[in-house]
Amino acid sequence: MGPLSRLIAHAIENMSNSLLAVEIREHLLSFTSRLLEGWKGNKLSEIDLSEEETFLTPETLQRTAPVLWQVLKSAMFATVVILQGLMGRTLVDPVLSTKRLAPIGASETLIILGNIHFISSRLGSNSFSAYVFVNLSSIDILSNYPLESRELLKAIYPTQAGEIPASPLQRNHDLFYLNTCEHLTNILSPPDNEGLIIGVAAPYLNPTAHPGFLEIFEAAHSAVLAVLSAPQNTKLTAQFIPTYVDALFNSFPNNLSPRQFRFAFKSLIHITTPPTPLSTAEPMLAETLLEMLHYRAVHALTSPLPQSVYMRDTASQENSQASLSEQAILMLTLLDALPNLPIDVLQAWLPISAELLNTIEDNYMRERCKARFWEVVESGEMDVERSAVCVGWWSTWGGRDQVLFGRETVDNGPYMSGGLGEIRSRL
Numbered sequence: 508m509g510p511l512s513r514l515i516a517h518a519i520e521n522m523s524n525s526l527l528a529v530e531i532r533e534h535l536l537s538f539t540s541r542l543l544e545g546w547k548g549n550k551l552s553e554i555d556l557s558e559e560e561t562f563l564t565p566e567t568l569q570r571t572a573p574v575l576w577q578v579l580k581s582a583m584f585a586t587v588v589i590l591q592g593l594m595g596r597t598l599v600d601p602v603l604s605t606k607r608l609a610p611i612g613a614s615e616t617l618i619i620l621g622n623i624h625f626i627s628s629r630l631g632s633n634s635f636s637a638y639v640f641v642n643l644s645s646i647d648i649l650s651n652y653p654l655e656s657r658e659l660l661k662a663i664y665p666t667q668a669g670e671i672p673a674s675p676l677q678r679n680h681d682l683f684y685l686n687t688c689e690h691l692t693n694i695l696s697p698p699d700n701e702g703l704i705i706g707v708a709a710p711y712l713n714p715t716a717h718p719g720f721l722e723i724f725e726a727a728h729s730a731v732l733a734v735l736s737a738p739q740n741t742k743l744t745a746q747f748i749p750t751y752v753d754a755l756f757n758s759f760p761n762n763l764s765p766r767q768f769r770f771a772f773k774s775l776i777h778i779t780t781p782p783t784p785l786s787t788a789e790p791m792l793a794e795t796l797l798e799m800l801h802y803r804a805v806h807a808l809t810s811p812l813p814q815s816v817y818m819r820d821t822a823s824q825e826n827s828q829a830s831l832s833e834q835a836i837l838m839l840t841l842l843d844a845l846p847n848l849p850i851d852v853l854q855a856w857l858p859i860s861a862e863l864l865n866t867i868e869d870n871y872m873r874e875r876c877k878a879r880f881w882e883v884v885e886s887g888e889m890d891v892e893r894s895a896v897c898v899g900w901w902s903t904w905g906g907r908d909q910v911l912f913g914r915e916t917v918d919n920g921p922y923m924s925g926g927l928g929e930i931r932s933r934l
Contacts, residue, residue: 512585516592525602528593529612535586536615539622542582546625547676555675556629576630583626590616591637594644610655613648614662616641617687621663624683625676646690653694660688660703668707671720678723681707685726692733697743700734705747712754724762728755732774741784748775752796756803760812765836769843772800776844794852797844804837804863812836835872838863842879846888850896857900858909865913880910
């Protein structure tokens with residue numbers, strides 16, 4: 508199929524009649540729809556990947572299944588290569604890129620990708636260049652058309668929205684849906700964001716759900732964060748953020764990787780601090796989130812997290828280092844939030860962060876947090892005004908000693924009341 512699909516893609520890019528591309532895409536849509544329907548009728552679609560060794564015989568696992576998936580893989584790659592040719596032609600063709608045809612083509616392309624997602628997600632093919640190009644190009648086109656975007660989400664809306672399906676195939680479709688709708692939140696109205704996205708993602712935010720669905724959990728959190736970040740959703744964000752924060756704290760570390768938790772909390776701080784509209788309506792929300800994080804860190808477990816927590820996170824595997832404790836991860840999360848804080852809040856939380864740092868008993872974990880503290884202060888993550896506050900705190904107000912030598916400092920008092928003056932800058 509490989510050489511044939513490349514030949515078809517080359518023909519699409521060079522044919523004289525642009526409208527033939529529409530017909531080719533319709534054929535692909537029909538083919539992938541039949542492929543998906545055929546897979547639904549196969550009993551193998553009812554078995555999750557993690558359960559195959561339990562329910563399949565050794566012969567099926569070693570001989571039949573590999574051949575089957577090789578055939579499906581070939582069909583998937585051929586489909587994506589042809590879609591790549593179609594998308595490349597759409598982007599440069601004056602007929603296919605019109606307001607009448609472009610959103611239709613993008614919607615059909617995403618439906619085709621959804622039909623073969625049960626193959627691409629299993630084989631890890633969602634990240635190869637042709638697939639990424641087709642997927643993101645379609646989303647980019649569709650993001651200019653609010654009505655067509657809403658109609659697409661309605662067309663692929665999960666049949667069991669509001670609950671976690673028992674069928675692995677339905678859960679796989681939920682994953683594709685959440686990964687797609689995440690990119691369309693800015694052009695959907697608040698009611699559509701709530702009905703089409705929050706309603707589907709909410710069950711996967713449940714901290715008691717099966718920990719084996721980590722990829723879908725993270726997709727659900729990303730979709731919800733995209734909804735909360737959309738500027739038109741201020742009222743919806745104010746209503747839903749307490750529920751989401753509760754789910755976020757209860758999901759870590761069992762159902763969320765450290766990387767995803769840190770990213771989610773940093774996004775929440777960004778949403779709730781100036782100049783966002785929500786920070787005007789709820790000015791104390793960011794500090795409330797910080798207080799919750801601080802309280803959780805003070806009472807968190809200090810033993811290293813299991814390696815399984817890191818193994819399910821690709822980014823953590825690439826940066827393989829000794830495991831950190833839940834307390835250390837929460838400390839790093841607090842440090843990640845500092846660059847987004849208003850200046851008065853930053854001034855208050857710098858010493859609190861340093862004090863929390865010194866409660867970490869393990870030397871390795873504490874040094875990792877110290878390194879991150881210094882990185883936040885001096886690496887350019889903050890703007891000029893916040894950097895000036897950090898420099899003053901570090902050099903004049905005892906920040907350096909508190910961070911670097913805080914555990915070694917011993918107060919040998921007592922001192923005479925009023926006997927020591929204020930620490931003042933000599934600059």
